[in-house]
Amino acid sequence: MRGLAEENYKGYPDPSHVVSVEEASRLVEDKKVVFVDTRNYWKYAKGHVPGAVNIEWKRAMRRDGTLKNARQLAALYGGLPIQGKVVTYCQSGYRAAHSWLVLRLLGYEKARNYLGSWYEWGNGAKTSVEK
Numbered sequence: 001m002r003g004l005a006e007e008n009y010k011g012y013p014d015p016s017h018v019v020s021v022e023e024a025s026r027l028v029e030d031k032k033v034v035f036v037d038t039r040n041y042w043k044y045a046k047g048h049v050p051g052a053v054n055i056e057w058k059r060a061m062r063r064d065g066t067l068k069n070a071r072q073l074a075a076l077y078g079g080l081p082i083q084g085k086v087v088t089y090c091q092s093g094y095r096a097a098h099s100w101l102v103l104r105l106l107g108y109e110k111a112r113n114y115l116g117s118w119y120e121w122g123n124g125a126k127t128s129v130e131k
Contacts, residue, residue, distance in 0.1 A: 016028040019087050033085040038099045049121055050130040057095040060102050082108055089114040
C-alpha cells in the first residue's frame with residue numbers, strides 16, 4: 001500500500017482561525033475575549049497584550065516531548081471559558097499555534113491564533129503593552 005505522498009497533499013488554510021493585528025486591537029477591548037500568552041513567564045512579565053493570561057505552551061508537554069493526557073490538559077486550561085473566545089499568541093505565532101491546537105482538541109471551538117503575535121504587537125506604534 002502506498003502512503004500519502006507530499007506532492008499529493010493539498011492544504012487549505014482557514015483564515016477564520018487566525019487573528020490580524022487590527023482584529024486583535026478590537027478584541028483586546030472586549031472583556032469576554034481571553035488572550036493567552038504562551039511565552040515563558042519572564043517574557044510575559046516584561047510586557048504582554050493587556051489583560052492576557054500566561055500559560056506557557058511547554059506546560060502542555062511531558063518531559064519526553066509528548067502531549068499530556070486530556071485530564072491534565074483540561075486542568076491546565078480549565079480557567080479559560082470553553083464556550084468563550086480565546087486568542088493565543090507567543091513571540092511569532094508558532095508556539096501559540098501549538099496551544100491553539102491543544103485548545104481545539106479540548107473543545108475550545110472559538111479558539112484562534114494571533115499569527116503576528118508579540119513580534120507585531122510589541123513593536124506596534126498603535127498597540128498598548130501591559131507589564
